[in-house]
């Protein structure tokens with residue numbers, strides 16, 4: 251299992267320190283970019299994400315919960331280890347977004363809301379590197395894990411077949427359910443409040459890994 255701590259639950263006034271706290275446990279850092287349209291919440295964008303490059307060598311996992319991913323993806327500074335994930339429900343056509351993100355030289359991720367049928371992403375599976383399964387409604391941290399996500403992860407595994415695609419799962423994951431999520435087929439675990447909501451992010455990250 252690879253851990254991608256979500257900075258959505260971190261102290262935004264001390265982001266560099268919050269990142270340092272999970273070095274050693276984190277394979278990726280998860281950035282929830284929200285535009286107030288695609289989801290009813292606003293967070294941060296390219297200037298904040300790009301500025302944090304100077305403070306860490308951990309690859310970035312950039313989750314775009316925005317309507318126009320093809321317009322804004324090129325504003326993120328990315329390398330081959332980073333991932334930019336867009337939503338299949340966004341306003342820009344998925345084909346255009348995949349082409350745009352691919353050109354940036356990073357990994358391409360596709361995501362879907364809990365209520366969107368998995369079939370919606372099947373046409374794109376040959377052209378993406380990872381699929382991010384939302385196990386809460388996108389927009390806010392600290393929500394409860396939707397149990398139906400476990401069956402969706404198993405079904406997605408089947409649909410992926412032998413394609414080299416990573417499954418990431420995002421939302422409501424904690425030390426009590428992480429093992430089930432990994433057993434269902436998740437390779438990357440994204441967790442916000444379980445890591446940053448308890449005062450000691452390093453210990454919380456280690457506890458999540460230990461729980462697997």
Ligand code: DX5
Pocket residue numbers: 256257258259280282313386387388389390391392393420421422423440441442443444
């Ligand atoms: C929700 C975000 C998640 C969020 C997860 O829209 O995509 O990444 O940070 O937070 P927790 O782990 O608290 O559910």
Ligand code: ZN
Pocket residue numbers: 256280281282313420440
């Ligand atoms: Zn996210």
